[in-house]
Amino acid sequence: MKKIAIIGGGIVGSTVAYYLSKYQNLCVYLFDSENGQATKAAAGIISPWLSKRRNKKWFKLATDGAALVKEIALETNMTSDIYNNSGTIITRKNPNDLKVLYSLAKQREKNNYQMGNVEILTSKEIQQKIPYISKSNPGIFIPGGSKIDGELYCKHLQKIALKSNLIKINKKVKVDNNMVYYDNQEFEFDKIIVSAGAWINECFSNSMIKFDIYPQKGQLIDAQINTGNKFKLNELPVLMPEGQYDVINNYDNHLFVGATHENGMNFDLKESKKASTEMIKQIDELSNINNNKIFDVKLGTRAYTNDFAPFFGRVPNYKDIFVASGLGSSGLTTGPLIGKILSEMVLGNINLDISLYTKDVNEYLTK
Ligand SMILES: Cc1cc2nc3c(=O)[nH]c(=O)nc-3n(C[C@H](O)[C@H](O)[C@H](O)COP(=O)(O)OP(=O)(O)OC[C@H]3O[C@@H](n4cnc5c(N)ncnc54)[C@H](O)[C@@H]3O)c2cc1C
Structure with a gap:
């Protein structure tokens, strides 16, 4: 049985867990330290269409993302306190x-x-x-336009996944190659997705991986x-x-x-x-x-990047490690789509050109 680890249970990690829960042949772990999470503190506005931003990849990600949030809300029977299309x-x-x-x-x-x-x-x-x-x-x-309660969204999707193949561990972990470390223990995984928001570098601090990312x-x-x-x-x-x-x-x-x-x-x-x-x-x-x-x-x-755009995908030279960060002030809008795409990438099921949505992960590694 394939073992997959997700690090970070914000909007990205919780969406990945939800999509992976559709596969009974997987064993999925979600590690979450639950501190300072952006998703929990967010205002919850989903309305990207009149943004002044000129970044075309971001615009496509945000507008397709807004459509997907609605789809997930319908598909999982979210109540109006979690997602509400009130304009x-x-x-x-x-x-x-x-x-x-x-x-x-x-x-x-x-x-x-x-x-x-x-x-x-x-x-x-x-x-x-x-x-x-x-x-x-x-x-x-x-x-x-709509609004979403980030904290309730994560709880809702995690609850669905926990009934299927998800095991949740509330721990702060570190990642190096295919290993996850916490409490002086180490665990090996087939694939690892790091969706640790602004803390992504701390999570990789035992490895050679470092991103150009800053907290706000x-x-x-x-x-x-x-x-x-x-x-x-x-x-x-x-x-x-x-x-x-x-x-x-x-x-x-x-x-x-x-x-x-x-x-x-x-x-x-x-x-x-x-x-x-x-x-x-x-x-x-x-x-x-x-x-x-x-x-x-x-x-x-x-979490912000220097060009204010989020990044996600496979880490260059690490075939089993996938990341997402830098979602900035629109992550409740873009996060669900990023999570869905990452879940398809780890399973090798992707038939989508992700360069429509983001620059290569390589561009965001500290040179
Ligand atoms: C005040 C505020 C208002 C906002 N309003 C909106 C809005 O109206 N609309 C919108 O679209 N977006 C909004 N955003 C932005 C949005 O909330 C974020 O972009 C998005 O939630 C980021 O999601 P994430 O999953 O990448 O990270 P996060 O939600 O930060 O989740 C990362 C998780 O990883 C965990 N973690 C970190 N390190 C480790 C580790 N080593 N081991 C285990 N777990 C770890 C953290 O505890 C956290 O739970 C707002 C943000 C803020 C702060």
């Missing part, structure tokens, strides 16, 4: 900027049916869609808003106001507001009180409701 609204202060964005949206809509029928919304129409908002600039509504701190708040339980927040669209924090309407009377992008903080996960105060103040101002409270603060470490 996204992007606002603009300047009417001209709104016009430009709308014409881009209409153009992109033609090749990206998942966006749905994009429309311009006046401030009043935005207030109708999100009734607690008391003031907003006009914007664009993308019906295909992200923070958001889980706010409790006083809506008087008049409507279900979870069914309302995500709001992405220009130059402000995004607002992700969530469960009960909770919403997420964020996130920060803090470079040069290494793996620090201390709360910035200043950022939390700004975030709750934004909700007070947008809603004109007082006494909204910070229920929780979420902190995570994103």
